[in-house]
Amino acid sequence: MKIVYNILGTFNSGGMERVLANKANYFVAQGLEVAIVTTDQQGRSPYFPLNEAIQLHDLDINYTENNQHGLWKKIISYQRKQKQHKQLLTSLLQDLKADIVISMFDNDASFLYRIQDGSKKVLEIHFSRFKRLQYGRKGLWKIIDRLRSWQDVSIAKRYDRFVVLTEEDKQYWGNLPNIVVIPNANSFVPNCQADVKAKRAIAVGRYDYQKGFDELIALWRKIYEQKPDWKLDIFGHGPLKNKLQSQINQLGLADVIRLCSPVWDIEKEYCQSGLLVMTSRYEGLPMTLLEAQTYGLPMVAYACKCGPRDIIRDGENGFLVEEHNQEMMVARLIQLMENENLRWEMGRKAKEMSTDFTEAKVMRKWLDLFNQLTP
Known part of the structure; x- marks a missing residue:
């Protein structure tokens, strides 16, 4: 079985990157083929160690370039990058011939389910249903956040499976027939005990x-x-x-x-x-x-x-x-x-x-x- 993950990059030290590294390493050890496709790696090494058997592909889209732009320029640039992203990812997936392709609810989530490469598509989210509304932004950004939050539900419905992390979050997505709860795993094997005496x-x-x-x-x-x-x-x-x-x-x-x-x-x-x-x-x-x-x-x-x-x-x-x-x-x-x-x-x-x-x-x-x- 061949599994392909999609993520912005593996260079960060965040929880999502740690979880991906843990899963990819575990599945390879179980005999599965695993590939990770990034968009913004820019030659940087993965922060968390990855088994050498894991295939790494970077599409060089670089969405983070948009962070320095104003709203309208950001929207125009994002649409251009989305088109490029879809074209390059479609070509790569057709070559990889994966059994299952997974989106981590990143920039590929809006179109990955439409790519016809013969694989099943899974969407997993590492935040809550309300992540886009937590910032409490005002004006036009508030409208955009609410629109994208509504679109998230529409997108989630289109995948073969949609994986959330908690029973609590599952309730917030409504009655989706494809929703599944799988929590994050803790891969640490403790070799010490917390010193509760420490101040x-x-x-x-x-x-x-x-x-x-x-x-x-x-x-x-x-x-x-x-x-x-x-x-x-x-x-x-x-x-x-x-x-x-x-x-x-x-x-x-x-x-x-x-x-x-x-x-x-x-x-x-x-x-x-x-x-x-x-x-x-x-x-x-x-x-x-x-x-x-x-x-x-x-x-x-x-x-x-x-x-x-x-x-x-x-x-x-x-x-x-x-x-x-x-x-x-x-x-x-x-x-x-x-x-x-x-x-x-x-x-x-x-x-x-x-x-x-x-x-x-x-x-x-x-x-x-x-x-x-x-x-």
Whole structure:
């Protein structure tokens, strides 16, 4: 069986890229052929290691060039790139002769299902149904976001299977006959245990609007007033790094909050932390929660759409906090900081519950799906 994935690039250190690398490596190890098609790789190496047997193809479309343009120029350029993308991808897929071709709901999603190459088409989404509306943009952008959100449903219907990450998100898409729930897998095999005695909180994610680190930094000022001996390390990179650092400096928190570059051995950082905090405005199924609980790390997260509710049982392996309720977020964090026994017990429960997302369980669901599509 031959599987082809489509994604903008594999050079980022994000959760979607990690999930793709894990799946591709796993399927190759199971004897499947796997190819990854990118549009914006630009010669950069994959951030996460990929098995040498995985075929890599870049179409050199470079959608990210549009980011520097204004609205109208961006629209015109995007249409031109879409046409080029469809032509090049059609030609490549006809050569590859795959059994299943997968879109990760990137720039190919709007036309991949129309390509007649003999393969079954699968669409998978790594965010929530409402991802386009989370930014709360105004004016013409608001209209565009709402239009594209409506189009997402129309597109999803056209694929042989549409895979979402959570039962919660499935409800938001309506009664689609082709929808399937398959969560992300956690591929980490823990070789250490979180040190819940450590007075260090950890957060992980890209420095962008989605992750809500601006809100985390703002509320940490209140944490600092009561727990000045606790540190916060935020691992990631992204366009808002300088803005976030300025916010840290302005609040006088430079001694307790660090913006840390991504690391290969993030598990080491989990094991040196006392708790994990997540303030995302939206998610799909956050890898940082899946990973952290494997190491027995208690978690505090906003109950955003979607994902945290599928991982955290409030009061058992962590705390769920109403979105943007900074007062409650501060209260829950301080509650954990003041109670080492509670951190230990929640961490123990988190490690126990992490078995629901093992690689073997999740990949079995993917293999079953592939077999259903290609009997």
